Amino acid sequence: MNPAPKEQTRFWQASALGDTEMLHARYFQQRFAPHVHEGYVITIIESGAQRFWHRGSEHLAPVGSMVLINPDELHTGAKASEEGWRYRGFYPDSERITGVLDELELKHDGLPRFDASVLHDPQLAKAFSWLHCSAERGASALEQQTAWREAVLLLVQRHARAGAARTPGNEPCAVARAKELMDSRLAYPPSLEELATAVNLSPFHFARVFRQATGLPPHAWLKQRRLSRARELLKSDCLPFNVAFALGFSDQSHLNRQFKQAYGVTPGEYRRACTH
Structure with a gap:
């Protein structure tokens, strides 16, 4: 049985x-x-x-x-x-x-x-x-x-037949300030509520404003910025393990997956090509 x-x-x-x-x-x-x-x-x-x-x-x-x-x-x-x-x-x-x-x-x-x-x-x-x-x-x-x-x-x-949400406006200063804050905390990124408080908007309104201005939600923009910074560090001959740690990836394999998805090669391959 x-x-x-x-x-x-x-x-x-x-x-x-x-x-x-x-x-x-x-x-x-x-x-x-x-x-x-x-x-x-x-x-x-x-x-x-x-x-x-x-x-x-x-x-x-x-x-x-x-x-x-x-x-x-x-x-x-x-x-x-x-x-x-x-x-x-x-x-x-x-x-x-x-x-x-x-x-x-x-x-x-x-x-x-x-x-x-x-x-x-x-x-x-x-x-x-x-x-x-x-x-x-x-x-x-x-x-x-x-x-x-x-x-x-x-x-x-x-x-639930709720009304329509108000249309997000053009808030360039809020978007710029949020980018600065995320860029300064790549390893320990702020939450949506922290970002919204920093730019004096409600969290969801801020998220919609940010997407309208950049074409990406805040977390996706942060991911792209991390990968861009990873490229810079690898070009400077930093080891992938150290890059992953410095930028807040959960481990090196996490960096490897995201880097290859974005650029088609692993961080190690990219580093070797740029430094040798």
Whole structure:
């Protein structure tokens, strides 16, 4: 007799997202009794399917769909197929959602309420899945905080009928100051909130202003600047290990991957070509 497949869970708090609770789980036999959460539940079904009771009826969430539960709503959860289900879950406090709306000056009468229990929105699922993966691999606070705001805005505008966000204006001084600050802290980059405070804008408005001016979100601009600085150091005969350490890459292999993706050769190859 084959042993029952082992269930897997990883639960943590994402400090970059205000200690939002996160879960990456694969369940085969798990059955959630009726329960509620004080905040929202946002999950993405990665494989299999989930069946759950919510608002007086049964729902089916297939692979690629999202489950959305408002605060204090009673619900259950169980597998809908023999293979069980794997999903990524966010459990944000209400303030993590309303805070994004406040930053964008979107009017909301109390908490946003979502009507659908199961969402079939591939673009939205991709945005939240990418954010969850970024948090799990320990991406920078800057990257996570920007992606969170973009995903929440998309969620609310499509499924809670929120108003339109104000158009980002031309803020050259704010963009220039943010670039200076990031450039001075390549190894220990500031968070989105730190950058926004430094230029006296709300975090999300700043992120949109920066993208409009540069064509890149702040974390992507920072990545490009790190790689450009890495080239300068390698040309000066610095060892790749020292370059990775100096610029805040997690390790040399992290530098190798990003450098080769950008320039087609490894840092070692680049250094040898420039110094010999």
